[in-house]
Amino acid sequence: QKAEWAKLVNEKTISIDGHQVELAANIGTPNDLEGVINNGGEGIGLYRTEFLYMGRNELPTEEEQFESYKAVLEGMNGKPVVVRTLDIGGDKELPYLELPKEMNPFLGFRAIRLCLTEQDLFRTQLRALLRASTYGNLKIMFPMIATLDEFREAKTILEEEKQKLVTEGIAVAENIELGIMVEIPSTAVMADQFAKEVDFFSIGTNDLIQYTMAADRMNERVSYLYQPYSPAILRLVKMVIDAAHHEGKWVGMCGEMAGDETAIPLLLGLGLDEFSMSATSILKARSQIAHLSKKEMEDLADKALRMSTTKEVIEAVKAGTSN
Numbered sequence: 116q117k118a119e120w121a122k123l124v125n126e127k128t129i130s131i132d133g134h135q136v137e138l139a140a141n142i143g144t145p146n147d148l149e150g151v152i153n154n155g156g157e158g159i160g161l162y163r164t165e166f167l168y169m170g171r172n173e174l175p176t177e178e179e180q181f182e183s184y185k186a187v188l189e190g191m192n193g194k195p196v197v198v199r200t201l202d203i204g205g206d207k208e209l210p211y212l213e214l215p216k217e218m219n220p221f222l223g224f225r226a227i228r229l230c231l232t233e234q235d236l237f238r239t240q241l242r243a244l245l246r247a248s249t250y251g252n253l254k255i256m257f258p259m260i261a262t263l264d265e266f267r268e269a270k271t272i273l274e275e276e277k278q279k280l281v282t283e284g285i286a287v288a289e290n291i292e293l294g295i296m297v298e299i300p301s302t303a304v305m306a307d308q309f310a311k312e313v314d315f316f317s318i319g320t321n322d323l324i325q326y327t328m329a330a331d332r333m334n335e336r337v338s339y340l341y342q343p344y345s346p347a348i349l350r351l352v353k354m355v356i357d358a359a360h361h362e363g364k365w366v367g368m369c370g371e372m373a374g375d376e377t378a379i380p381l382l383l384g385l386g387l388d389e390f391s392m393s394a395t396s397i398l399k400a401r402s403q404i405a406h407l408s409k410k411e412m413e414d415l416a417d418k419a420l421r422m423s424t425t426k427e428v429i430e431a432v433k434a435g436t437s438n
């Protein structure tokens with residue numbers, strides 16, 4: 116089986132009936148690139164920039180960040196690279212920011228909320244990204260967006276920094292796509308409105324499931340509620356994909372669900388455009404999709420959306436994909 120997968124390293128990802136999707140990788144540092152290339156990643160769907168900020172005593176400088184972003188963009192040789200701006204807070208702390216302890220860190224001052232307040236930190240990262248943008252195919256994504264106002268504010272800050280660089284005579288790429296993570300239910304529900312203003316969505320199911328089910332993703336006692344295939348989650352995913360496609364935008368998924376064997380048939384059927392997963396899952400997923408019919412998965416997804424429990428969905432996927 117491994118030998119079978121290895122043949123797919125330089126192949127596209129296409130279903131039996133000719134529908135193409137993109138399989139991208141999630142990375143944390145430029146060191147992860149080798150694994151992405153060796154496993155046939157068609158792009159980076161999520162570059163978690165938190166690692167640049169963690170395990171140290173002070174913020175990374177603009178120069179340090181620029182070097183990392185440039186390394187990833189050059190390493191991917193023109194393939195798309197989605198960089199997520201700082202998503203600190205929740206499970207990921209930065210002791211040197213000396214933020215007050217919170218009762219509910221996952222519901223607290225994190226990610227874009229922190230960046231819109233601590234603007235120096237945010238602007239430094241955006242400048243580093245914009246400067247690196249000429250070295251490859253950069254797309255920028257904001258995490259934990261809950262309202263359109265947050266997106267608009269973050270976009271304005273990005274545009275201000277771009278304008279400053281241009282005035283300073285520093286080259287910036289022309290058409291950098293700007294997207295958001297959909298990981299808060301309010302944003303999934305409002306996807307039709309967001310879709311008019313963003314260039315793409317990436318569904319962050321690790322958090323979207325946690326917030327939809329009100330079940331802490333770190334707490335084992337409630338982990339039975341972490342149900343990627345529940346009709347509730349599938350309906351949200353469908354809303355997001357349909358809303359984006361209605362506006363001609365693309366949708367990725369970068370939560371664990373995107374690389375999950377049981378979820379993949381459903382996501383293909385729902386029309387997901389880009390699946391971003393750990394590099395080591397890519398070839399297996401490519402092989403799986405090569406054996407699936409998009410048309411049949413559409414029917415399967417359609418049925419799943421009308422089921423009442425996760426168990427029924429899992430059984431339907433098993434039955435619908437075993438031939």
Ligand code: PEP
Nearest residue numbers: 298319320321322369370
């Ligand atoms: C997610 O929430 O699904 C996601 C990809 O982001 P993270 O796991 O880094 O919170």
Ligand code: MG
Nearest residue numbers: 298319321322
């Ligand atoms: Mg998240």
